[in-house]
Amino acid sequence: MNLGLSIFLSSYFLGIILLFIFTKDRWNWKKIVIKSVVIILVISLVSGLAIFVVYKISNAPRKMNEFMEISLTDTKEDILFLKGEPSKIDEHGYWDYDESKFYIAFKENKVRYILTFSRYASIQGISILSKSKKVIKKFGQPSSEDISSKKTIHCYLYEKYNVFFWLEQDRVSGLGIYNPELGTFKFSDL
Numbered sequence: 001m002n003l004g005l006s007i008f009l010s011s012y013f014l015g016i017i018l019l020f021i022f023t024k025d026r027w028n029w030k031k032i033v034i035k036s037v038v039i040i041l042v043i044s045l046v047s048g049l050a051i052f053v054v055y056k057i058s059n060a061p062r063k064m065n066e067f068m069e070i071s072l073t074d075t076k077e078d079i080l081f082l083k084g085e086p087s088k089i090d091e092h093g094y095w096d097y098d099e100s101k102f103y104i105a106f107k108e109n110k111v112r113y114i115l116t117f118s119r120y121a122s123i124q125g126i127s128i129l130s131k132s133k134k135v136i137k138k139f140g141q142p143s144s145e146d147i148s149s150k151k152t153i154h155c156y157l158y159e160k161y162n163v164f165f166w167l168e169q170d171r172v173s174g175l176g177i178y179n180p181e182l183g184t185f186k187f188s189d190l
Contacts, residue, residue, distance in 0.1 A: 061124055061139050064162050067114050067177040068102060068121070072162065075109050102176075113164070113178035123163055123175050130172045132156075135165050144184055157184055 086095035142156035166174030
């Protein structure tokens with residue numbers, strides 16, 4: 001504490017003490033103190049409640065229609081304009097963008113899903129290497145779950161929020177969004 005602050009605080013408290021001494025016979029100090037404490041408590045409780053509500057609302061899961069600057073309503077032509085030519089198109093027609101480590105699948109010329117394995121990507125606070133408990137805490141139980149044939153990879157799909165998470169060894173290894181209007185997908189589709 002520096003000298004200026006010490007002088008200010010001591011003057012403040014001395015002023016309150018002097019005010020009490022000179023006005024104790026004219027003012028009802030008990031009533032003043034009780035009202036002040038009640039007002040401070042009410043302001044503190046209302047502020048705390050407001051902060052809690054804002055925190056809960058801002059952390060509530062929400063529906064996603066866009067991810068990595070790509071919308072679920074985009075067409076192949078839109079993607080070509082936004083991201084350029086894919087580095088590879090596999091036999092199923094999935095577009096692979098190696099540099100960004102993300103994949104786009106199409107159905108009826110619309111984006112079916114966008115999947116990324118990039119460690120820098122995240123969806124509403126869930127990122128690569130997040131535990132499955134964190135995913136379930138944020139989004140709840142998945143609306144559907146697909147398990148790989150070797151039982152080592154699980155895919156949690158959340159139809160309400162258009163998001164999915166690919167989990168290996170109880171950690172997120174891939175994540176993305178999908179269009180549930182075009183149907184859910186299985187590992188055989190990926």
